[in-house]
Amino acid sequence: MSASADPPASPARKRSVVRSLLRLWPYVRPVRARVFSAAGVAVVAASMGLLMPLVLKWIVDGPVADGDTSGVWLGGAVLLGVGLAEALLFGLRRWLVARPLAGVEASMRAALYRHVQRLPVSFHDRWATGQLLSRGTGDLQLLRMFLAFGLTFLIVNSATILIGLGILMSQGWQLGLVLAAPVVPLIWLCALFENRFSLVARRAQDQMGDLTTVIEESILGIRIIKGFGRHRSQARAFHALSGRLMGTELHKARLLAGIWLVILALPEIFLGAALVLGAVQVADGDLTAGTLVAFMTTAMALRWPIESIGFLLALCNESATATDRFFDVMDTEVPPESAREGTALVPGAPDGLRFDNVVFRFPDSPPGSPPVLDGIDLHIRPGETLALVGGTGSGKTTLIGLVPRLHEATSGRITLDGEDIAALPRAEVRRRVAVAFEEPTLFSATVRENVLMGADGVGHEEMERALRVGQAADFVHALPQGPETEVGEQGLSLSGGQRQRLALARAVVGRPPFLVLDDPLSALDVHTEARVEAALREVLADTTALVVAHRPSTVQLADRVALLSHGRIAAVGTHAELLHSNAEYRHLMTGEHPEVSLP
Structure with missing residues (x-):
């Protein structure tokens, strides 16, 4: 009971994150109005936060410098109003996207389920169940988080950084250039990080699929494991796969820690340099104290959008990988309903x-x-x-x-x-x-539902006839709820002979x-x-x-x-x-x- 290291469709190719994520568009398109509205609302909310440094500048250079107490109170009230507006707008953003994106996840899961059901048996012979389960659960949850949070804040934070840099330049172009200096090395480092992180992210998600397969097989095969006393060997197999996954996740964490270190350290160094330069300019009379306060407050407001770049890049890469894994299955061609043009000898003639x-x-x-x-x-x-x-x-x-x-x-x-x-x-x-x-094979359903799966539109009498043919009527009616009794996963609450008789009843119920x-x-x-x-x-x-x-x-x-x-x-x-x-x-x-x- 072990899973292969990689699913059959694991691509060993370099791919574009943007191109992968754009494949989600057909599923997002029905709710695009609310998604884009939410992004617009979030940009406005972030812009409200950038108004606060300008209000502070006015307070410092105006009421504070003039000793106008009423003006200070007025400025405080404006700051409070701006803060409340920002909070309300972010709340509106969450309301706009919560239900639609849950629907996107549900529609993708339904599409995956329909497609898997239509794929030929040969596909299921090659693919481990855990790989399919991980694509329909964890990968789709990750995509919903990306669409609800990552995509929105990628747009919002990019807009915030651009608007903030514009405000900084307007306050003092020399100080603005100092803070803009680390942009180019940051872009290069982020591109390098993206190349390395995408490979590790794919490996981690495939290993999670392998681990899911082992868990699923161990649960379904628990009787064999216990009967042969193989719980220790299965535990070793589980711990081996779990250890591999942990190692990959730690590798991801190290890459993420490295990019975060650079993203956090570089801006802080240049922020300190800008602060020293600004203080010198204030001392020389080339810059007002209010302007320096506004400049530094704006720069501090840009810390989160800049610091989040590493997290958002990682989320984009993992989401692109999840998208690739989803389409690994969806791109598998379903054989045509008719394999070739009709060549009937005598259509409908009794020929067996x-x-x-x-x-x-x-x-x-x-x-x-x-x-x-x-x-x-x-x-x-x-x-x-x-x-x-x-x-x-x-x-x-x-x-x-x-x-x-x-x-x-x-x-x-x-x-x-x-x-x-x-x-x-x-x-x-x-x-x-x-x-x-x-x-x-029986399903986690009632006896009646399992038997009637063999034909559409048949009634109680046909089911009873089928049970009699399979010599299942006596034991079925002796069950606690008769035909309405749940048989449990794979019908394992029944004996092998009982399951076989129900399967025979299912075959003959429709008089095929x-x-x-x-x-x-x-x-x-x-x-x-x-x-x-x-x-x-x-x-x-x-x-x-x-x-x-x-x-x-x-x-x-x-x-x-x-x-x-x-x-x-x-x-x-x-x-x-x-x-x-x-x-x-x-x-x-x-x-x-x-x-x-x-x-």
Whole structure:
């Protein structure tokens, strides 16, 4: 239970922070009016703060110099009014962006969820669950913080610095030039910081995805961990990944501390120089005391906008990385609903399920590697049940996964009643084909919701019928709330046989015309298996079915049997015929050595 160090889509390329963040625009566009209004309000609020030094200048050079007490009180009242206006405007900014940007986060999360649901099974085979979870939770929360705080204050602080520098220059151009001197080295240092920090930020977020995967697997596999006493080894794996993440976060902290040191130190040095120069000018009579007070107060008001540059740069980089990680998934192409133009033989004609020279190899398999399935030709006639038998690794599960288009055939054609499934929308294929897998997956929902997931618009009577077919009615109605009982995550509050019976009920609830079952009775005891088989015979009489079988009892549900060997159909016939004529089949069904032949 371990995660790969990097997700499959981790880009090892240099990217523009601005270009990455601009990709968020389609999600921000619906609320752009409130976002830009909030930024405008924040700029006005910050500008109000820059009015205070000018009011102080007036107070010092006017009422204080003239000994006008009433003027001092008036100036104090003006300062209080400016401060209150600034606070109210910042409150208005927060109100403007809070709800819209929460909506942006929700819409991005919904878009990610929809996209992941539409991506093929091969995508989920490659991606660790924790990587997807971290993109849908932590990364999107970081983007909301950037849009609500980072983006606004990047605009506000940039505007404040420009306005403040203009005010400083108007107060005394020589002092203004002294304070503007560190701008060029600061820009160069920030660019250097951005290049280094972006790589570390991406590494940290990918490592968080790996850690999330380990935690998720450890929770889901807790029975295995406890059963084999592997809690110490899992703890070591967790601490190793956690230690790597901590090291990366400390590296981030060191980079951030370095840029903060420079951003804080350089302006302070030049601020001290400006103060000395200004005091000399006041002593020489070239500058009024009020002007120096206003100049220094304005410079102090610019400390936060300048000091925040390091934090905002780090937030921009982390947000750009989160954006890249989000679009790593969103940019993954969803296969078209129809893989090719329709080539139906006789649309809708009763022809059953047909495989015509089907070849399949996994999309990420090495070039030149042999296909998993090679030239499959098979015809399951309408209303017929065909058992698919083969050794481990022969391709049985892959073959049945092609029917509901969990995978797309590399070449060849699969038809349902003469219609090429590649020319049909996936939703239509899956409406006609119901599936039950060997490993039954249930969801954190009620029994009723889990069973009715197999079909739309069916009622209580159909659900009860499906439960009876799966021999699940007795134990379901014995549950505390009957069919309304929550089965818990992955249905682990139920036994393996109970989960398998519910999965079978889910497959048959919609009376599908085509049924694909992957060893559906493997977890049942012999008595329950016999009852399920008896009920299944009635269902199979009205449907066209392909059933993966490993035991003679399951094979005997079928009209015919196909033997799959090394990705090819090696033989087709009845159970009795293959027992007598095919040594490999006889070995699979009886354990008899292939070289032994029946008389």
